[in-house]
Amino acid sequence: MAQIQITGCGPRQRRCIFVKGRDANMSLPFTPAVQVTAVTAKVTGIVAFIHVPFDLPNNNGCINSGLTCPLQPQQSVTYTASLPVKSSYPSVAVTVQWELLDQNNNRLVCIKFPVQLQ
Template identity: 35%
Template sequence: MKNTSKLLALALTFAAATLVTASPYQNCTSNAGYAVDVRVSKCASSPCVLKKGTSVSIEVDFIASQDSSVLTDRVKGIIAGIKLPFSTENADGCMGKGLTCPLTKGQKYTYKSSIPISVLYPSLQVIVEWALVNQNDAEVFCIQIPAKILSFF
């Protein structure tokens, strides 16, 4: 009985840790690869709360389904079905993002980046669409993350 209680406690602790680090996301259409896991800083539930005046970090584990030599960030906010561009600190996906270009078909990679959440953004719910596109404008991965932009928590 004592071992069963310890095992149950360990299983619950592992499940809680998994929930805290998991970020809700959906893959969107991409034809040059796909995301297998996504981590967003300070996001443990849906929608992710994005605080104005801060930066949000993201890590995406993905599989490349094409060789790619040039990569570019493409980040958009979807509000009422309209896609609006978000600025990134550096749009070059091969520089400072944890990737070494060129990417090789069939390999798993981890992309790392961040975006500033401007104090000028309105407080609202948004779907953040984050894609990495290659030299042929093909999406190496594309994910959508439900988010809420707020001034205060």
């Protein structure tokens, strides 16, 4: 997998810093193994083993996300998205799980990364 870029994340940081009231942006390159006709993004925050879904303004990975569906097998693509970090979120440490699912609800990509909301 090529390099993932996420707002607030750096090579020397233990946790990514997401600032409340701002968007966190992500660029996620991947290569599907099979043809993919639909992509759905799912983002979950994990705090103390509790999974809390994050609302994405657009969870359709085929629209305004850098992808053009159908995706062809063995061709590299890059998914891009913005996650609004709401001011109402508590200032806590959380693990973010970001998944891309295909038309059959199978995982194309799943990444987890530590975040500090502030």
